[in-house]
Amino acid sequence: MGVSPQAQQFAEFLASTNAKISTPDLDLAIVRDLADGHHKASTEPEGVTYAEVDAGGVPALWVIPEGAEPDKALLHFHFGGSVVASMHSDRKAAGHIAKAAGARSLVVDFRLAPEHPYPAQLDDAETAYRWLLSQGYEPRNIGSTGHSIGGTLAVMLPLRLLVKGEATPGAVVSISPWTDLTIRNPSVDANEDTDKMLSRATLELFRSAWLQDPGLDFADPKISLDKADLTGLPPTQVHYGEYETLADDGARLARRLADFKITTEVHPMPEGQHSFILGAGRVPEVDQAIQQMGHWLRTHLGH
Known part of the structure; x- marks a missing residue:
């Protein structure tokens, strides 16, 4: 059983985009424009409308599926290593997840590094969450979703x-x-050839932009979930692609969640790429994973 032709086309799309982004000496503004083009990999989800909002000072985008439950909301964080991408690059993929979950999703346009290093992104995530609470959503009715650094x-x-x-x-x-x-993690180098988006060099570039405080240890539990105390986390579903450099990161998080007795499910995608949800609506394997996400959120929100 190989992967679908659509999954192969998606990997080729990531590779071609990555080749453009990796052109030497590109201005960061141009790299960001190119990264926003990742939305082209997703189809436009049917029956979804959008509304730009100010979420307590943080720009965000409501993604609103027809018939969404009025009292439930997702809070969605985009990819891009803290350096690139935006609410626009994730809009369509977030729409597919929101449809599967039967809930609207607030896609957070958090500030980017290097202009805004850690913890600006987490501060913006918290601000957007508090804004949702101010809009009348109860914590138990909010789902926290995202891919890559999201x-x-x-x-x-x-x-x-x-x-x-x-x-x-x-x-x-x-x-x-x-x-x-x-x-x-070993998969960073082991999957260098199979991951069409990320490499060790890219990860190191993102890390230097994001974590600028010289006093910050990269193994600090505040920034490495590998070391964090996970006690008390809500039910958490983990997805990753087996072809990605961060495959071990996803697998280890899932194992640690189980060690901490958190209600958890893990879904490794065979030959899956990093941030595979960008193939939403086009890649059958991705759509199947999104249905699993929707089921998880429908099952656990509101309890």
């Missing part, structure tokens, strides 16, 4: 709230998360 933020947010003794979102879906900021 998949990291989707877990970091409830961990930060737990430290403050506050109610967390009711469920998490973390896709292709970056959980080891020391970048020591």
Whole structure:
């Protein structure tokens, strides 16, 4: 059983985009424009409307499927290593997930590094969450979702709230998360040829832009979920592609969630790429994974 032709086309799309982005000496503004083009890999989800909002000072995009439950919301964080991508690059993929979950999704346009290093992205995530609460959503009815660094933020947010003794979102879906900021997992080098988006060099570039405080240890539990105390996290579903450099990051997070007795499910996608949800609506394997995400969120939100 090989992967679908659509999955192969998606990998080729990522490779061609990555080749453009990797042109030497490109201005960061141009790299960001190219990264926003990743939305072209997803189809426009039918029956979804959009509304730009100010979420307590953080720009965000409501993704609103027809017939969405009025009292439930997802809080979605985009990919891009904290350096590139935006609410626009994730709009369509977030729409497919929102449809599967039967809930609207707030796609957060968090600030980017290097202009805004850690913890600006997590601060914006928390601000957007508090804005949702101010709009009348109850914590247990909010799902925290995201991919790549967004998949990291989707877990970091409830961990930060737990430290403050506050109610967390009711469920998490973390896709292709970056959980080891020391970048020591074997899959980083083992999957260098199969991952069409990320490489060790890209991860190191993102890390230097994001974590600028010289006093910050890359193994600090605040930034490496690999080392974090996961006690008290809500039900958390983890997805990753077996072909991605961060495959071990996803697998290790899933194992640690189980060790901490968190309600969890893990879905490794055979030959799956990093941030595979960008293939939403076009790649059958991706659409199947999105149905699993939707089922998880429908099952666990509101309890």
